[in-house]
Amino acid sequence: MQIATWNVNSVRARLERVLPWLEARRPDVVCLQEIKCQDEQFPREPFEDLGYQIALWGQKTYNGVAILSRRRIEGVVRGLVGDGEGSEARAIACQIDDFLLLNLYVVNGEKVGSEKYAKKLGWLERLERTVAERFPSSERIVLCGDFNITFDDRDVYDPAAWHEKILCSTPEREALGRVMRLGLHDALRKFDQRPGVYTWWDFRTKGFERGQGLRIDHFLLSESALAACRGVEVDLEARGGPKPSDHAPVLATF
DNA sequence: ATGGTGGGTTCCCCA
Numbered sequence: 001m002q003i004a005t006w007n008v009n010s011v012r013a014r015l016e017r018v019l020p021w022l023e024a025r026r027p028d029v030v031c032l033q034e035i036k037c038q039d040e041q042f043p044r045e046p047f048e049d050l051g052y053q054i055a056l057w058g059q060k061t062y063n064g065v066a067i068l069s070r071r072r073i074e075g076v077v078r079g080l081v082g083d084g085e086g087s088e089a090r091a092i093a094c095q096i097d098d099f100l101l102l103n104l105y106v107v108n109g110e111k112v113g114s115e116k117y118a119k120k121l122g123w124l125e126r127l128e129r130t131v132a133e134r135f136p137s138s139e140r141i142v143l144c145g146d147f148n149i150t151f152d153d154r155d156v157y158d159p160a161a162w163h164e165k166i167l168c169s170t171p172e173r174e175a176l177g178r179v180m181r182l183g184l185h186d187a188l189r190k191f192d193q194r195p196g197v198y199t200w201w202d203f204r205t206k207g208f209e210r211g212q213g214l215r216i217d218h219f220l221l222s223e224s225a226l227a228a229c230r231g232v233e234v235d236l237e238a239r240g241g242p243k244p245s246d247h248a249p250v251l252a253t254f
Numbered sequence: 255a256t257g258g259t260g261g262g263t264t265c266c267c268c269a
Contacts, residue, residue: 009269010261034269036262061262062269108269116268148269203269204258246260246269 001071001097003029005144005217006238006249007105007200011035011066014245015043021238022050027251028070029096031103033146035064042066059089065103065145071096080123080130090123093134099225099254100135104145112169120148124175128182137183141222146200146247148216149176151186154195155215157207167214180220187219187252188232199234200247208239219252228254 004027008014011032022030030052035042039058047054047068056066057078067073077093090105104127109120135141149172153159162168180186188197198213207213219232230253239248 013261034261061267110269202258203260206258243260 001029001254002027002251003031003101003142003144003254004249004251005031005033005103005219007033007146007217007245007247009034009036009245009247012037012041012043013243015046017238017241017244019046019050021249025235025251029101030068031101031144032066032068033103033105035066036061037064055092055094057089057092063089063105065089065092065105067092067094067101067103069096077134080126081133082126082129091127091130099140099142102131102135102143104143104147106146106148108148109166109172111166112164117166121171121175124172124179128175128179131179131182131184137222139222140225140228141184142225142252143184143220144218144250144252146216147176147218149173150214150216151176155197157196157198157212157214167216183222184220185223185226187221187226187229190226190229191232197234199250201239203246217247217250219250225254230254
């Protein structure tokens, strides 16, 4: 079983990259973030034609998350504990086989100390409550998506330049750490301890062309899921070529 | 220190 996560930065704008990629890689499950469309605007047919069921929580213009699965999707839950009417579409959960899956698009936070930064920390607190209440660590838990947080300097191309900047600040890392402490493990680090594994590169600075990226897309697994995990791979090829997303897909094999 | 690009919307926001 292979599960992928990919911030596609608009599913409609990315169709010509995502569909051939699905045909080539054929992952069983794909968690998409930033689909940037409402439910009724989601291009269902081409995915269904490839054999995928779809669970989604769309939103106009911003955010939006979707789960594609070749295996039966059960028990779909949108949002986090404490989400109200009008909450942003940033989280969707379901069960597939014996995996409890939570697909996340964490608030970016813009700038340390900003209003959006405070919102990010508040959202992460609700993520912590959600995992504590709905994702018992005794189960096979898979949290994946765009966390918009690096774990440590190995995830950052220029740690000095990014020191205490957004995506790298101590309060963000500690907030994510409190989620991890509920019994989750950073799956990539089971297989690769080296610095320089990145999943996102800024368009504006031509980050990918310069090899300047950050690792902010993660697979966080409970103990039993981690034990079943056989590998985690970033597909760099998908970040190159015409009209790419600014994120590469990450695949976990079980 | 600033702005660069890219996506979606609507005359600008978000990343």
